[in-house]
Amino acid sequence: MTTLSPDNQNLNNIRHSCAHLLAAAVLELFPGAQNAIGPAIENGFYQDFDFGAVRISEEDLPEIEKKMQDLLQTWGPFATKEVSVEQARKDFAWNKYKLELIEEFGKEGKKITENNPGNFLDLCKGGHSENPKEELKYFKLLSVAGAYWRGSEKNKMLTRIYGTCFPTQSQLDEYLKMLEEAKKRDHRKLGQELELFTISEEIGPGLILWLPKGNIIKEELEKWAKETENKWDYQQVTTPHITKSGLFYTSGHLPYYKTDMYPPMKLEEGEEYFLKPMNCPFHHMIFKYKPRSYKELPLRLAEYGSVYRYEASGELFGLMRVRGMIQNDSHIYCSGDQAVDEFVKVMKLHEYYYQALGIKEYHLELGLRDPKKQDKYHGDEKMWVLAEKLMREAVAKTKIKMVESVGSAAFYGPKIDFIIRSSVGREFAISTNQVDLYMGGRFNLKYTDQNGKDQIPVIIHRAPLGSHERFIGFLIEHFGGAFPVWLAPVQAIIIPITERNNEYAKKVMDELVGIRAEIDSRGETMQAKIRDAQLQKVPYMLIVGDREEKENKVALRTREGVDMGAINMLEFLKIMREAAPTG
């Protein structure tokens, strides 16, 4: 947990109190309902309810909001008092969720506290507004969703109402405006408007079709990544999309992790083939195909590898959560002594990429084992402790912020995810990295050391650009569709002012060698063509009319709407040359 500043604490108190207000309003409007929990969250609060047989939808929110405003007028400070288990049982006899909590707290010997700011008694640990009548005024209910009681799918699904609350009207308005802005930058919306990708119902959910313009982004990104990896001493390999099932028994993914894999194809008798959900074992086979010497290490094998994962249908989300993806994957085989340095290099590579793309807000998340679910993990204790130590040591050598997350480890070792935040505030895990002390042994990988002895290599897994799908989805939102020139599907569009100028436009086009340019020779007005180019977020518009034709120039306009005046082609080509990712 991050520590809260006093300001945050105050905001959380207000929001938490607002959740109580919501519960009070709902219970009055829907007498049979029972409220469960209602905490403050990053951007607001929620409150879970069991509505019994009643169904509510977002259409009910305005009425609930109104009731909240009415009740608020009668509310005073939250008077919190400690009560006995017996008293609490009596007070909440009508609410089975509160009763469950009371029993649990009783057993754990926790203090049980109740509070009542007006006409609504609730079970709550505290942390509230001192002056609800003033402080809770500026709230808004946002959405209705389902949520399992206590987060477990084995339990009943409750109805969750999300809302937010701010100390002032202007802050609330600003937040709501930000949500609107976020909608405009949504990669699914921009992906359609800019013709970047589509998903076909006939082909299947979660399977991306890259359209010509989106494919340019994908190819440019891949080209950059491969050039960079080659500079950093990686070697590119290519491996198949399918494999015999044995490979995944060796890795330990089967039979326990079968649910996320597409069902196998039964080919020859007794032989099952799987679509690969990850590239690792394929690279291991390349490591293994001949005896390896310590002199070859670190051996860095890289591939933009296609993998398929049968994600739950309700989880699919545009480009961010898909069933088929192309990963910027690599496995580094090294000695134990090299592991920390190599992992530091991997961190540096991430920093290089993110800096080049202007991604400033990111942090690491260290995924650790959940001690309550020991059966989920393979490998011995020593291995886990060492892997964690090596990764922590490497991260300490960089200055990247790290948070810890219990229960997020892979089954074969702890992992470190890069979490990046888009300009509209959404967070994504974009890259998973590991120091893997487990798979080398599983796959019987070895190299000969200086003393002629066999050693098991340490394997570092890394994917700084994640998958094309998720990374480009993120970039669409990060840039709001206005890609930097080197990634822009169309870099320049030539706009002849009248049909008279079409011939000259072609001449200009011929000079744009190596530049992704188009001519808009439609019989539209210049204004209309400019508008369309703006909406497509084309970085440069080259407007050519009689004047430019006479002077052998182009009038340059940027997508920011700035008229740069007439320049000659050499000047424009110079601008374009400076637009490389590292420039």
Add this chain to the structure above:
RNA sequence: GCCGGUGUAGCUUAGUGGUAAAGCACCACUUUCGUAAAGUGGGGAGCGACGGUUCGAUCCCGUCCACCGGCUCCA
């Protein structure tokens, strides 16, 4: 997978128990224009799919599919 919502031309949306409307896009013609939408005309959907109710369903009911908001999961 689970809870709730949605599904009408390429896109955005209107609409009705009696075989569907508009804007943008597209096509044609006119216009030849100086930095974010010229004008006129035209073609295009049988209303996600399948069943049921009904004299008749895009509209009502059921099942399925897809999508959206979440939850759970996430190698």
